Amino acid sequence: MAGVITAAQPSWIGPFTGLSRGRPWSLPLEDRVLLVVAYWRTNLTLRQLAPLFGISKSAADRIINRLAPLLALRPHRRFRKDTVLIVDGTLVPTRDHAVAEQSKNYRYSTNHQVVIDADTRLVVAVGRPLPGNRNDCKAWGLSGAKAAVGNAVVIADGGYRGTGLVIPHRREPGQAELPAWKEEHNRSHRRVRARVEHTFARMKSWKILRDCRLKGEGVHHAMLGIARLHNLVLAG
Numbered sequence: 001m002a003g004v005i006t007a008a009q010p011s012w013i014g015p016f017t018g019l020s021r022g023r024p025w026s027l028p029l030e031d032r033v034l035l036v037v038a039y040w041r042t043n044l045t046l047r048q049l050a051p052l053f054g055i056s057k058s059a060a061d062r063i064i065n066r067l068a069p070l071l072a073l074r075p076h077r078r079f080r081k082d083t084v085l086i087v088d089g090t091l092v093p094t095r096d097h098a099v100a101e102q103s104k105n106y107r108y109s110t111n112h113q114v115v116i117d118a119d120t121r122l123v124v125a126v127g128r129p130l131p132g133n134r135n136d137c138k139a140w141g142l143s144g145a146k147a148a149v150g151n152a153v154v155i156a157d158g159g160y161r162g163t164g165l166v167i168p169h170r171r172e173p174g175q176a177e178l179p180a181w182k183e184e185h186n187r188s189h190r191r192v193r194a195r196v197e198h199t200f201a202r203m204k205s206w207k208i209l210r211d212c213r214l215k216g217e218g219v220h221h222a223m224l225g226i227a228r229l230h231n232l233v234l235a236g
Contacts, residue, residue, distance in 0.1 A: 026055045032063045036071065037229070039064055040222055043207035069217070072224035073231070075125040075148045084118040085154045086196040087145060087165065089136040090204075092129070092223065096215045103132030110212075111136070112223050113145035114203075115154070116196050122234055123199065123227040125149060129220050137163050155193060203230055 005016075027035065035053050039060075042049070050060040079085070091109040094100040100108040109132030115125040127143025136159040140146050146163075155166040168189050169182040178186070203209060206226045212219045 026059045027053060027063065032067055033071070035060060036064050036067050036225070040206050040208040040226055043211060043213075045213075068221040068225055071228060072221055073123060073126060073228040079124075079149070079152045083152050084192075085115050085124060085149055085152050086118050086193055087113060087115045087140065087149075087154050087156050087160070088193070088196045088200070089113050089139055089159075090200045091132050092209050092212055092219055094129075094132075094212045094214075094219050096212075096219070099129055099131070099216070099219065101131035101133040105132075108132065110219055111139045111143075113139050113143045114196065114199065114227070115145055115149055116199050118155070118192055118195060120234070121195055121199060122231045126220075126223050126227050129223070136160055140165075155189060157193060199230065203227065 031053060035049070038044075038052075039046075039049055046057045046060045046064075050057045053060065055063075089111050091103055091105055092112060093105070093107045094110045095108065097108055100110050103109040103111070110129035111132050111134050112129055113125075113127035113136070114123060116123050125145055125148035127139065127145035127148070130139045130143055134142070136156075140156075140160060140163055153166065156163070158167050158170065160167055161170075166189075168186045169178055171178055177183075203223075203226050206222075208214070208222050209226065212222060214222060
């Protein structure tokens with residue numbers, strides 16, 4: 001259509017923005033998004049992935065570094081008064097030893113605190129990655145996940161003892177067994193908390209979270225981006 005303003009025509013950019021278009025991307029935006037998502041899904045090396053999109057390895061690297069942070073999940077800022085959240089930590093094997101430590105799986109890993117809505121099962125927050133040898137009760141606060149959820153009710157497993165979260169009942173010293181009502185509470189707690197494990201299973205179908213080669217903020221951006229895509233699938 002004649003006279004339509006579009007960034008596809010460089011002549012429109014200067015008069016309205018005062019900026020030059022700069023170096024054009026080798027792929028349109030849709031293909032750049034697809035490249036990033038394909039990288040997370042397949043965990044192919046950039047030397048393997050770049051030829052599939054008809055670009056160089058360095059161009060693929062630039063696209064991932066630039067676009068991945070823009071696809072990241074943004075944490076919820078407010079929750080309904082009746083909202084119940086679930087938190088748990090998951091380990092992501094990570095080759096960048098600057099952000100990882102050997103953990104219980106005997107590999108260099110990062111600990112990621114993931115918080116989901118117990119009702120919708122949507123991911124509402126993902127903490128910053130910590131070394132994999134950091135236990136969950138410390139990672140809860142240090143990762144920023146605790147600050148992200150404010151005063152919302154959060155349930156967790158027994159590894160979060162002393163955090164103020166809702167965790168299973170435990171036997172006291174010298175106590176042979178729990179009262180029946182506490183056992184029933186624990187069964188209910190396990191059924192609800194299993195939802196976060198199901199979330200991890202779906203997120204770990206993205207192969208980048210099984211052996212992450214990204215450096216620095218890469219593993220964090222991948223985790224946030226995959227969490228956002230997980231939410232989009234659930235939300236339809």
